[in-house]
Amino acid sequence: MSQPLCPHCGQPNPADAEYCAHCGTLLRLPPEPEEAAQETPPQESESGPSEEDLLAQQPWLQPEELAPPPEMEVPPDQPWLRPEQEEADAVRPPRQTPQRQLTGLQGLLEPADLSWAGLEPSLATPPSPELADPQLRELRGAFREDVHLADPPAQAPGGGAALARRPWIYWLLLILMGGGIFLGFPPGQEEPHAWPGLLEAHAAIEALPEESLVLVDWSYDPATAGEMDLVALGVFEHLVERRARFLVVSQLPGGPASARRLIQRASGRLRGAGIREAIPLVSEGGYLPGGPASLPLLGQAPGAGVPVNIQGQPAQVDPILRALQVERPALALVVAAQSEDVRRWLEQVQPLNQAPVIAVTSAAADPALRPYWDSGQIQGLVSGFDGGIRYRQLLNRPLLPQEERLLGWQLTGQGMGFIVLVILVILGNLAGLLSGEEERS
Amino acid sequence: MFSPNATWTNRIGLLVATAAALLVLVDRSGFWPGTRPYATLLYGWVLLLSGFALLLGIANVLWVHLWRVVKGQEEWVLSLLLIGVLLAVLLLGLLAPSGTTSPIMEWVFDSVIAPSQATLFALTAFFLMAAAYQFLRLSHPGGVWILLGVFLTLLVQTPFTQANLPGILVDFVDWLLIWPVMAALRGALLGVGLAAVLTGFTLYLRHR
Numbered sequence: 001m002s003q004p005l006c007p008h009c010g011q012p013n014p015a016d017a018e019y020c021a022h023c024g025t026l027l028r029l030p031p032e033p034e035e036a037a038q039e040t041p042p043q044e045s046e047s048g049p050s051e052e053d054l055l056a057q058q059p060w061l062q063p064e065e066l067a068p069p070p071e072m073e074v075p076p077d078q079p080w081l082r083p084e085q086e087e088a089d090a091v092r093p094p095r096q097t098p099q100r101q102l103t104g105l106q107g108l109l110e111p112a113d114l115s116w117a118g119l120e121p122s123l124a125t126p127p128s129p130e131l132a133d134p135q136l137r138e139l140r141g142a143f144r145e146d147v148h149l150a151d152p153p154a155q156a157p158g159g160g161a162a163l164a165r166r167p168w169i170y171w172l173l174l175i176l177m178g179g180g181i182f183l184g185f186p187p188g189q190e191e192p193h194a195w196p197g198l199l200e201a202h203a204a205i206e207a208l209p210e211e212s213l214v215l216v217d218w219s220y221d222p223a224t225a226g227e228m229d230l231v232a233l234g235v236f237e238h239l240v241e242r243r244a245r246f247l248v249v250s251q252l253p254g255g256p257a258s259a260r261r262l263i264q265r266a267s268g269r270l271r272g273a274g275i276r277e278a279i280p281l282v283s284e285g286g287y288l289p290g291g292p293a294s295l296p297l298l299g300q301a302p303g304a305g306v307p308v309n310i311q312g313q314p315a316q317v318d319p320i321l322r323a324l325q326v327e328r329p330a331l332a333l334v335v336a337a338q339s340e341d342v343r344r345w346l347e348q349v350q351p352l353n354q355a356p357v358i359a360v361t362s363a364a365a366d367p368a369l370r371p372y373w374d375s376g377q378i379q380g381l382v383s384g385f386d387g388g389i390r391y392r393q394l395l396n397r398p399l400l401p402q403e404e405r406l407l408g409w410q411l412t413g414q415g416m417g418f419i420v421l422v423i424l425v426i427l428g429n430l431a432g433l434l435s436g437e438e439e440r441s
Numbered sequence: 442m443f444s445p446n447a448t449w450t451n452r453i454g455l456l457v458a459t460a461a462a463l464l465v466l467v468d469r470s471g472f473w474p475g476t477r478p479y480a481t482l483l484y485g486w487v488l489l490l491s492g493f494a495l496l497l498g499i500a501n502v503l504w505v506h507l508w509r510v511v512k513g514q515e516e517w518v519l520s521l522l523l524i525g526v527l528l529a530v531l532l533l534g535l536l537a538p539s540g541t542t543s544p545i546m547e548w549v550f551d552s553v554i555a556p557s558q559a560t561l562f563a564l565t566a567f568f569l570m571a572a573a574y575q576f577l578r579l580s581h582p583g584g585v586w587i588l589l590g591v592f593l594t595l596l597v598q599t600p601f602t603q604a605n606l607p608g609i610l611v612d613f614v615d616w617l618l619i620w621p622v623m624a625a626l627r628g629a630l631l632g633v634g635l636a637a638v639l640t641g642f643t644l645y646l647r648h649r
Contacts, residue, residue: 018451169571222555223562254558257550260542286541290491297484300477304485310542351469363598370615371623386600415601417566421573425588428574 173420180416181409194390195366197373201358201380202394204331205238211281212330213323214239214246215302215355217345219336221254224362227385229262230410232335232360234391235382236266239333240280241395245320246333249285249298249306251341256286256310259335273397283320284310292344299352302329328353335360339368346377358382385411455645462641503527593617 003012008025017027179185208214220228239246240263248259267280285306288294297305303325308314315321332355334345342359350357356379359369363384373381382391389407392399399407461483467473468480506520514520530549537543577591578584596602597614 018448166571166574169574170567173567173570221558223558225555226559226563254550254554256541257547257554288488289495290487293487294484294491297481297488300484301481304481305488311539366598367594367618367622368626371619374619384598384600386603411600414599418595418599418601420570421595422592424570424574425577425591428576429578429580431574432578432580 169424172423173417176420177413177416180412180419184408184412185416195381195383195387197378197381198387198390199394201235201360201382202238202391204356204358204380205235205242205244208239208242208244208330210243212242212244213320213327214244215298215324215329215332215353216246216248216259217298217332217334217336217341217349218248218250218255218259219252219334219338219341220362221252221258223254224337225258226410227362228335228337228360229265230385230407231362231382231388231391232262233266233269234388234395235333235335235358235360236263237269237392237397238395240267240270241275243281244331245281245283245323247283247285247302247306247320247324247329249288251288251291251294253287256284260284269397269400272400281320283318285321286310292348295344295348296352299349302353329355331355332357333360334358336365337362339365342369342372342378346372350377360387385414459645499527 003015004017004027005012006020006023006025006027008020009023011020011022013020013022013027019025020027248256248263250256250259263280263282286309288298288305294305303315303321306321306324309318309321313321315325332345332350332353334342334357336342336359339361342357342361342365346357357377358380359365359372359378359382361369361381361383363386366381366383366387369378369381369383372378382388385407464476464483465480468476503524506524509520510517510524530546533543533545533549534541537545540546577588579588581587593610593614596606597611603611
């Protein structure tokens with residue numbers, strides 16, 4: 001019995017299969033030729049519109065852009081590009097002359113032109129039940145199958161592999177950042193900027209009654225802890241000081257352990273500052289699998305989402321879990337290195353439990369979250385080194401000497417990184433200019 | 442509704458997916474509060490299924506690497522190391538009295554997981570710098586706009602530079618982010634959402 005090949009990935013399938021067992025593509029017959037002919041725009045001939053027609057319809061196109069792609073040399077390892085093989089693949093639709101409908105913003109709005117690689121998708125034609133272009137098939141297969149740990153391409157001028165061939169960039173970064181930290185340049189900021197949302201976050205936590213229930217979504221792990229610990233530490237000091245009861249859940253496997261360390265550090269700092277009753281009232285909900293799909297459960301019925309704590313104690317034993325079954329959280333705290341985690345919480349949880357949200361995020365996430373603060377969906381926003389330092393200043397507790405030194409290193413490293421970036425961008429543009437690099441399209 | 446060629450498993454799968462989608466849709470719209478307990482049940486199932494999928498993933502990793510070791514494929518020693526570490530951490534977590542919070546697991550986290558993750562993430566700085574050298578060029582398509590965006594955002598976000606910037610520039614970047622940039626982002630998100638819904642319907646209706 002013949003096994004029909006998938007038009008999308010090229011894999012064989014059972015004769016009676018309606019969908020491809022590998023990629024899910026529909027394995028049905030294409031429409032009749034009359035239907036396909038009806039879908040083809042009438043003004044285009046088989047060879048596509050003429051250059052004059054295109055220029056008349058779209059005067060912003062440059063004549064050189066309409067030139068046919070140059071003849072390619074057939075590499076020995078890509079036999080499917082040989083002319084005889086191309087003829088064998090006769091089912092391939094006729095190549096269409098690239099048409100650009102929109103331009104502007106220095107080419108940002110122009111659609112990508114893949115004709116030079118022979119990869120143009122046949123959008124105007126229905127999927128064929130027979131084999132499509134082998135190169136296209138190989139590309140699809142590469143996305144579907146396991147990653148091949150083959151040797152990297154030998155020649156990739158200007159591509160990703162070329163990035164690894166510039167060790168001087170790494171040395172520049174290391175020397176300038178290391179030197180900056182050693183010499184203390186640029187100096188740390190004396191008065192960090194208080195971005196809008198920071199004072200409001202402080203005020204919201206300050207206004208919490210004692211033993212308020214706070215739901216914490218912990219969305220960072222050790223990878224980003226260098227920045228995020230600094231941002232979150234002040235906020236958790238404040239929460240412990242206000243004797244809030246919080247349940248911590250995380251959608252990252254390394255999240256619960258990171259949270260445990262930071263909360264212990266916050267309460268340790270408070271006890272060091274003479275606040276003896278600074279014992280965190282915390283219940284660890286642990287790791288919550290499922291990604292965004294599991295978040296609505298936290299908003300709708302957190303007790304069902306976290307039936308036991310990380311030690312396996314049920315709600316009958318854990319007072320915070322028990323409280324969550326009968327009362328709504330007074331506050332939700334989303335501690336995230338990426339803006340998507342905060343956005344998901346605002347979409348999937350906040351509409352269900354109506355708890356005000358305070359976001360504690362990295363500086364990178366701040367720009368994307370700023371509009372949510374402006375629209376009122378976030379009640380407070382603490383972000384980046386600035387936010388972390390400023391929040392701790394609001395608590396009126398001076399930094400320990402080692403903390404101050406570490407902070408200085410972090411700020412210096414960040415500042416020097418910025419300087420290196422500026423240098424590299426200038427050097428890169430100069431290199432492009434000197435080598436006569438043409439504009440890519 | 443169904444194609445005559447559809448297998449009974451396909452039909453059941455489609456019916457279950459449709460029922461779940463409709464239930465969640467009705468629940469989130471708030472038109473019928475009676476659906477709430479059932480939607481909560483479904484969300485709970487998501488959690489269970491995700492946990493099960495995680496276990497399946499672990500089993501798959503074990504199987505793939507066991508096979509590599511048995512077949513003696515290239516770099517099978519690394520596969521053996523992976524299996525050994527996986528089993529060791531799994532057993533430590535399962536056998537320790539306090540589970541994932543036991544001292545040995547805390548040691549694994551502090552001494553292996555945390556430094557590894559932080560190191561790997563720090564390496565992205567080198568890659569980003571090399572990429573900035575290679576691709577942040579005025580001659581590239583949109584290069585002027587991309588560079589402008591990069592520098593404006595970095596200038597405002599870096600404490601070292603932000604402290605010396607005029608307030609009007611900070612306000613301008615703020616305005617850019619709140620209005621045009623966020624409008625574009627939300628437009629894209631909305632487009633993706635609508636496309637996902639339409640693709641879902643298309644799949645149900647068997648049209649491509």
